Amino acid sequence: MTELKAVHERKHVWRNEFLLIISLIVFVGVVYALDGALKPVFTTSTLLLTGVFLALVPAAIWLVFFYMQDRLEPEPKGYVLGVFALGALFAAAVGVPLVENVFRVSHWIYANTTATILGGILVVGFTQEFLKYAAVRYSIYHSNEFDEATDGVIYATAAGLGYATVLNIQFVVSNGGVDLGTGVIRMAVVALAQAAFSGITGYFLGRAKFESEQIWWMPLGITLAAVFNGTFNWLRGLVSQTSVSLSGAAANPWPGLALAAIVAFATTGVVLWLVRRNLSVQAGK
Amino acid sequence: MKPNIFNRFWLMLIILALAAIACKGGNTPVEPTTPENPVNNPPPTESGAGLSQTERAHLISATVQIYGLFNENGQLTPRYTGSGTILSPYGMILTNAHVASPASQGEPDMEPDALGIAIVESEDKPPVPSYLAEVRAVDGFLDLAVIQITSTVDGSNVDPASLNFPYVELGDSNLTHVGDHVSIFGFPGIGGDTITFTEGSVSGFTSENPIGDRAWIKTDATIAGGNSGGLGADDNARIIGVPTQASSGAGGNVTDCRQIQDTNNDGQVDQNDSCIPIGGFINALRPIELAKPLIQAAQSGKQYVSQYTQSGVVTEAGSGNEAASNFAWLEAAYSPEGCDLGNVVSSFPSNTLCIGASFDYSGMTPGELVREQWYLNGSPVSEYSYAWEWETNGSFGTYLPNNGDPLPDGEYYLEMHAGSSDQVIGTSGKVTVGSGGGGTTPPPSSQGDTVTVYGVITDADTGRPISGAYVFVLSPGITYDQWGRENYTDKYIEASLKTDSNGGYSITGIPRNTQFTIVFAADGYNDKFGDNLEASSNDPDQLELNVAMNK
Amino acid sequence: MENKKVSLGDRYAEATVFIVTVIALLAGWFYKSSVENSSIPFNVEGISAQAPKGWLQSQPAGDELLRTTDRSSSGFNTTYILRKVPLATDTPAAQVASLLTLSHGQDLLAFRVLDQREVNVFDKTAYEISYVYVESNPDLTHKNIPSIVRGADYIFVNGNYAVVVSYWADEKNYDLDLSRFHLFLESISY
Known part of the structure; x- marks a missing residue:
């Protein structure tokens, strides 16, 4: 069996990534439209439950696509789910408490633009990207099931979506329930962004395992992902800003979603192109 | 804003108060009286000597707490409290003049913008602020006032006839x-x-x-x-x-x-402080x-005039043919002790601190009651009573100050009353303060001079309200960046308040056609601001400004 | 898990990722401190201090030289107050404390003293009163849950005046914001 065959078979991995992005946007559109049309009335607890349910949807969509299409050479389902759970566990046990309680990020990160960017990269970015990396690196990485470079992207995406799911549940719970229409946009943004940055880490992880990379290779990957992460959050805040006039300053969450979709498309596209080029270089040897 | 607004707030206070009481330990303020002769005086079954428990309960429910409410940043804020007694089922309340209207006691700076009435619902709980009241009769000398409940605390009018308060009967x-x-x-x-x-x-x-x-x-x-x-x-x-x-x-x-x-x-703490x-x-x-004349005046809807004044004693009823004529307007230089009258003028500029008037009088009796009634644009703005202590005939000068503040622009006139029947003895011509254009008042504007900005602050991501967020209104011409460069000094803050638990805020008194900057700040969000906003003459009095805060 | 052969480079990479992350977080921590502790100089009536940057600042009024408030606090906004109180000479700090307690008791709702004692604050002798009170939105037409505020006053007596430094914070923020206040307290000279 050659790598070329694997490349052919793993095409649907990328289809999954793109389908995830598109279905998330559809999902947001549907929930937003339903919320606007039906204007459902919730009690505090049903609003909370609905919010938590919605927070699980992005990861569920991805997993469903993954299981439906990964038939030719299936990744062991348990491993993917396990990495997903580990990403979620790291987020809940380490990531969120570290960022929120130890660093008290929300208290100082909005002081000025520099603080938003530096805090976003050094604290939020590195914490999240390291934990997602660790969820792959210290579990499946050394197993035989991690048998090619593309697997890095699959498992890292699983960890990223696990992390995103916890962030979204925390978002719902700490706000005591959210407006479904606006809330679901933010959930999609978080899921898309986390999946995209995981793609970067996953690409670096895959190459680290199967090619003898330099010692700076993996740190570079994490740093790159962290920089993307922090910069993205700053940009998202920037494009979401609305100016105050006497007629109001209503929220406009759509530019944030558009940005997240563009970043996810672009990152996935670049990572896909890099993996393919790398494999064809190898195959040509 | 909502009818159930008080419940949670006061519930908290009640819990805190109860906790404080519980911590202090119960000390009974009432001690049973010991009868000197148990045979002739059977021991009363209840404490409180002559009052039965039922009577006490009734008196408690007819006692109200009165709040002096002041408009601060568009919010009615209590600055002092006093007590009062309900005298009629329709919500007539007797209290001190210094509680109801400190201005009547020479403290116009302490005059509240509204009076809040808190009703006892249970003797072991703080009274519940429920109504607003207006002064009906006040006597600054006696320090007594009668006030009448006119609306609920959220501003909706009440029909006094529909009220049925427990009340206390008048004794002798x-x-x-x-x-x-x-x-x-x-x-x-x-x-x-x-x-x-x-x-x-x-x-x-x-x-x-x-x-x-x-x-x-x-x-x-x-x-x-x-x-x-x-x-x-x-x-x-x-x-x-x-x-x-x-x-x-x-x-x-x-x-x-x-x-x-x-x-x-x-710089010193000493006897001069x-x-x-x-x-x-x-x-x-x-x-x-001493309160009965006030109560009668309030009940009959008549104007109450104090017989007691700071500047003399009313001893005479008056001749009945007093007259005042030949009114003229005079310059009046303001000083805290009084205004010094000057030359005759035909109008006053804007920002005049005091206006003076003179007139000729006849038929006066020393010791009779004289009352000056001042009007602005046809509405009474000030009155002043005193016992006449001058001649029978002559000319007289008086003035209208505004506590050192400029008098509002408009058309003023003076009506003189005299005698026990408080009859009008003469009315001055009208005079304008500020731009009135030769005695004609400007057409009344349907819009107020100021606007109220209100709204709800929400989280842009969740759509949920943010409570406890700051709202600042900055001085004209000051932008958010300028404010930040001067370290967010409060000298540029015209108004500031925090949102309530529904994320709501409301700022009154923002002048039209004047630029202002509004800033919103909350923990965990980027500041949000609008530089140099301006409400034009065409804007409505109430401007809704809802704001979504971004992370 | 038989494929457990880890190349030397890979093992080093494992360590370097960890080190890089720790360095980033440390840098983040120092950056956080520099943002939170950044200050602006303050000097009025011979009393100087380093006031927190980015907070609301009052103009001196009467004996209150400075009142500075963190405009982004959850609940009650953390506030520092710096006062210069004139004294009759030789007034002991404990007497100043009882006067302060008296005036707090008049101004603050449900005011209660928790503790008072003489302390050593950055090599200066001070008298400390710690207390709690309830802050509620004064507007009767607004629905707000009152905050429980914890406060501490530090009284430094200096001849014919006392410098009184107050720290007020929401009960849940009190300990979190305390180290920032200590920086402020340390910076005061008179």
Whole structure:
């Protein structure tokens, strides 16, 4: 069996990534439209439950696509789910408490633009990207099931979506329930962004395992992902800003979603192109 | 804003107050009286001497706490409290003048923008602010006032006829004697304090010029400061007096106070500083007889005119043919002691501090009551009464100050009243202050000069309201960046407040056609601001400005 | 898991990722401190201090030289107050404390003293009163849950005046914001 065959078979991995992005946007559109049309009335607890349910949807969509299409050479389902759970566990046990309680990020990160960017990269970015990396690196990485470079992207995406799911549940719970229409946009943004940055880490992880990379290779990957992460959050805040006039300053969450979709498309596209080029270089040897 | 607004707020206060009481340990303020002769005087079954428990409960429910509410940043904020007694089922309340209208006692700066009325719902819970009231009759000299409940606290009018308050019947303080038992009800503290009952005996009477012999009822009952305006009841559960701070000149006891703050800012704490009350007690009641003319005036809807003035004693009824004529307007240089009258003028510029008037009079009797009634744009703005102490015929000068502030622009005139029937004896011509254009008032604008900006602050990501977010309105011309460069100094803050638990805010008094910057700040969000906004003449009085905050 | 052969480079990479992350977080921590502790100089009536940057700042009024408030606090906004109180000479700090307690008791709702003692604050003798009170939105027409505020006053007596430094914070923020206040307290000279 050659790598070329694997490349052919793993095409649907990328289809999954793109389908995830598109279905998330559809999902947001549907929930937003339903919320606007039906204007459902919730009690505090049903609003909370609905919010938590919605927070699980992005990861569920991805997993469903993954299981439906990964038939030719299936990744062991348990491993993917396990990495997903580990990403979620790291987020809940380490990531969120570290960022929120130890660093008290929300208290100082909005002081000025520099603080938003530096805090976003050094604290939020590195914490999240390291934990997602660790969820792959210290579990499946050394197993035989991690048998090619593309697997890095699959498992890292699983960890990223696990992390995103916890962030979204925390978002719902700490706000005591959210407006479904606006809330679901933010959930999609978080899921898309986390999946995209995981793609970067996953690409670096895959190459680290199967090619003898330099010692700076993996740190570079994490740093790159962290920089993307922090910069993205700053940009998202920037494009979401609305100016105050006497007629109001209503929220406009759509530019944030558009940005997240563009970043996810672009990152996935670049990572896909890099993996393919790398494999064809190898195959040509 | 919403009908159930108080519940949670007061519930918290109640819980806190209960917790405080629980921590302190229960001390009973009422001690059972020991009868001297158990055979002839069977021991009363209840404490409180002559009042039964039912009577006490009734008196408690007819005692109200009164808040002096001031418009601060568009919010009605209580700055002081007093007590009052409900005298009619329709919500007529007797209290002290210094509680209802400090201006009548020469403290116009302390005049509240509204009076809040808190009703006792349960004796072990703080009274619940429920209504707003308006002054119906006030006598600054006697320190008595009658006020009437006019609306609920959220501003909707109430029909007095539909009200059915427990009320206290009037007693006869002339039949009160030394040694009679007296019960005092009131709210001595601020905030969450509950109604307090004390009792004692009438220990004597104090005379005061010009009221006469029964100007004050002295008592040995302990009356704490905030009880001012409360209820002093006899054993028939009738009101016989209003606990009132006797002025030191009248020989009353001054509440205990000490020079503990550098009030005159000379850098020293000494005798020159104002005395700050640190507790202490009132021990005098204003007899109810003195309040009856006010009550009658308020009930009949008539204007109450005090017979007592700071500047003389009314001794004469008046001739009935008094007259005032040949009114002229005079310059008047303002000083805190009074205005110095100057030359005749035909109009006054804007920002005039004081306007003067002169007129010729005839038929006056020294010792009769004279009242000046000033009007602005057709509405009464100020009145002043005094006993006439000049000639029968002659010319007279008077003036209208505004406590050192510029008088509002508009058209003024003066109406002179005299005699016991308070008849009009002469009316001046009209004079304009500021741009009125030769005595014609500008057409009344349907819009107010200021706008109210209100709205809800939400989280842009969740759509949920943010409570406790700051809203700032900055001075004209100051942008957010400029403010930040000057370290967010409060000298540029025209108004600031925090959102309520529904994320709501409301700022009143923003002038039209004037630029202002509005800033929103909350923990965990980027500041949000609008630089140099301006409400034009065409904007409505109420501007809704909802804001979503971004992370 | 038989494929457990880890190349030397890979093992080093494992360590370097960890080190890089720790360095980033440390840098983040120092950056956080520099943002939170950044200050602006303050000097009025011979009393100087380093006031927190980015907070609301009052103009001196009467004996209150400075009142500075963190405009982004959850609940009650953390506030520092710096006062210069004139004294009769030789007034002991404990007497100043009792006067302060008296005036707090008049101004603050449900005011209660928790503790008072003489302390040593950055090599200066001070008298400390710690207390709690309830802050509620004064507007009767607004629905707000009152905050429980914890406060501490530090009284430094210096001849014929006392410098009184107050720290007020929402009960849940009190300990979190305390170290920032200590920086402020340390910076005060008179």
